[in-house]
Amino acid sequence: MEEERSKATLLSLDYPFVKLPDHLMIEIFVRVPFSDWGQVSCVNKHWANLFREECLWNAALVKCFPLASLAKRWPGPIPRGPSKRRFSALYASKCILQLDDELSEIAGHTYLYLKEQLEISTMPPPSGILHGTIIDQFIACGKSRDKAHELASLIWLAVIENMEDNHQTFLLLKRLAFEGDVFLPYPYSRSYKVQWRIFERLFTDFRDCFPQSDYYDLMACAKQRFQPIPAAWLGY
Template identity: 60%
Template sequence: MAMEKKISTEIIDIEKLPDHVVIEILIRTRVNDWTHISCVKKQWASLFQTECFWQAALSHIYPSQACPGPIPPPLAKRRFMALHISQQILGCDNDIQVDEIVGQSYLFLKEQLQLSNMSPHSGILHGTIIDQFLTCGKSRDVAHELSSMVWLAVIDSLEENHHTFCLLKRLAHEGDQVFLPHPYATSVKVQWRVFEKLFTDFRDCFNHIEYYDMLACAKSRFQPIPSTWLGY
């Protein structure tokens, strides 16, 4: 009974903590756990929606990025998301190495591809990302490589639903319809990943005609094609 009373008292004490103290505690937990933590209490969920929380998270986790980078500063939450995504894509262990523009490009591309109506042609989106990297001082080779990494990360993050299936089919058919010079040419790795997801994650979504049409499209670009792509 004494132990239960002690635990109950500790919970009450935690509930009495002011918001700024709770924020300091929350930002020291794993970022990947924040979604689960926000489901524990309505108070904590509301804190995750405040600018104060994301400003504190930026200062604590990415102290060297306290000042905005070469792009106009968005809300703190979006900046944090961009930095966190950049860190995941680039595999950085040190926040000094994090390149915010990579994460911002990821967020831009994913938002455009997930639009409920017809999103812009992939070539336009790709060129926009390349130009952004070039404007920020990246070399042509680096811009090409970073844009490929962004595309691959976005494609892998898309939910497995009908919208994604239709999107991937359109990306597969678009390909490089017009020859574009380096670095504006879409990476072969990106084109390969589009077909790979179609023939593995969405194989059952094809009808007979669609499958062989897509297979012919793949054969026109890649030789040989993997055996795992075969077999409708």
């Protein structure tokens, strides 16, 4: 009861903190660790609305990624998006992809694009189309075919690593494994590392999810692509 009364006091209209103007509230929020923003935005409706506004995310970009405003040109098929998406892209690039160069924001947007497309619950686009879009994005930025292939592989691996262990991920990985890249020319074929990681997750993280027929079909597919097959994939 005491804790509830304290919360009520904090959120009451008489409490000085809630009387601060929005621009000062935003300056405070952008100095709070990013990992706590979800909790902060749930305190009350007004704070939640502030986290939906471009003003807060513009301030967050300036505070956390001051060089981001210098990027003017935005080539390629993957859109840039508003300030909130830009912040998410830069955060993903720094914390997940471990990139901090002139391509970091583009790589972050590409990571978000691939992750969102693969997580479409009904029917994601074919992986060849998605991979081709990523390759075209980096080639449009002036990167060589080899560099585009390297960056695309980095993004694919990061997305695969960060998928949750659930039934939807199992179905998605199984579909990616069976699709393959047999008829796609370089650099539009996914790298060996990406294909390996798809099968590795299936045979280790989701081994118990397979119907027997699917398991043998997928194992036959794996044996055509990889030699030797790791013992862990075989269950021992």
